[in-house]
Amino acid sequence: MGLLEGKTLLVTGVLKDNSIAFHVARLAQEQGATVVLTSFGRQLRLTEVTARRLPSPAPVVQLDVTNEEDLAALGDRVREHADRLDAVVHSIAFAPQSVMGGNFLHGAWPDVATALEVSAYSLKSLAVAARPLLGRGSAVVGMTFDGSVAWPVYDWMGVAKAAFEATARYLARDLGPDGIRVNLVSAGPIRTTAATSIPGFEQMESVWDERAPLGWDVADAEPAARSVVALCSDWFPATTAEIVHVDGGVHAMGQ
Known part of the structure; x- marks a missing residue:
C-alpha cells in the first residue's frame, strides 16, 4: 500500500520534467495518489505535454494565482476530476529579472510587488481557494529557498x-x-528551468556540494520531492508551521 493510497493531490508549478513539482506528482502517483495539476496562459500547453510523461496522465486545470476569477473557480474545476483534495502543493515563484542578479538597491516597487504577490501572497490565495475541498488531516505544502539569510544574486526573490x-x-x-x-520544504539549488533563469544562479549552485555535509547534486530533484510527498501523507499528523530543510545540511553550517 502506497504512502498516499486513496488520496488526491493538487500540484502547481509543473512546467517541464526537471521541476521539483513534476517529481512530486510522479512520486505521488507511484505512492497511490490521484494527481491534478494546474497551469495557465502560454504555459498551459507545455504543462499538458509534460503531464503525459507521468506514470498516469494527469488532468490540468486553469489557475493563475493572481487572478481572482481563476481562484474563485478552482473548486469547480477540480471537482470535474475529484470530489475532494487531501493535499495542495505550492511550487510557484516568479520575480522579474530586474529585481535579481545584484539589482537589490535598484529594484522598482512594481516589479518587487509582482515578486511578492506571485511568490508569497499566492500561498494564502491558493490555500483559501482550495480550502472548501480540504478536510481534517489534509495538508498544504510549499517549496522555499531558505529565506532566513541574504544570498548572492537572489535579492528581492529572497x-x-x-x-x-x-x-x-x-x-x-x-x-x-x-x-x-x-x-514547507526548503530545498538546496536544483537546476530547474525556473532556477536557471535567475541571473547568476551558478554562483549559488557551484559551492553547494562543497559546503553540504551530505554532498549535493543540483540535477537531482527527487530528495526534495520525497520530502514533499511525505509531508502530504498521514505520517506527520501533528506537524505544522515547519520548514524541512532538504539541502544536504548547508543551512546548519557556518561560512
Whole structure:
C-alpha cells in the first residue's frame, strides 16, 4: 500500500520534467495518489505535454494565482476530476529579472510587488481557494529557498521567500483549527528551468556540494520531492508551521 493510497493531490508549478513539482506528482502517483495539476496562459500547453510523461496522465486545470476569477473557480474545476483534495502543493515563484542578479538597491516597487504577490501572497490565495475541498488531516505544502539569510544574486526573490515562510506560519495558525497542516520544504539549488533563469544562479549552485555535509547534486530533484510527498501523507499528523530543510545540511553550517 502506497504512502498516499486513496488520496488526491493538487500540484502547481509543473512546467517541464526537471521541476521539483513534476517529481512530486510522479512520486505521488507511484505512492497511490490521484494527481491534478494546474497551469495557465502560454504555459498551459507545455504543462499538458509534460503531464503525459507521468506514470498516469494527469488532468490540468486553469489557475493563475493572481487572478481572482481563476481562484474563485478552482473548486469547480477540480471537482470535474475529484470530489475532494487531501493535499495542495505550492511550487510557484516568479520575480522579474530586474529585481535579481545584484539589482537589490535598484529594484522598482512594481516589479518587487509582482515578486511578492506571485511568490508569497499566492500561498494564502491558493490555500483559501482550495480550502472548501480540504478536510481534517489534509495538508498544504510549499517549496522555499531558505529565506532566513541574504544570498548572492537572489535579492528581492529572497525577500519574497522570507515573506512566503512567514505566510506559511500564519496559515498554519489560522487553518490549524480546521485540521489542515501547512509546512514547507526548503530545498538546496536544483537546476530547474525556473532556477536557471535567475541571473547568476551558478554562483549559488557551484559551492553547494562543497559546503553540504551530505554532498549535493543540483540535477537531482527527487530528495526534495520525497520530502514533499511525505509531508502530504498521514505520517506527520501533528506537524505544522515547519520548514524541512532538504539541502544536504548547508543551512546548519557556518561560512
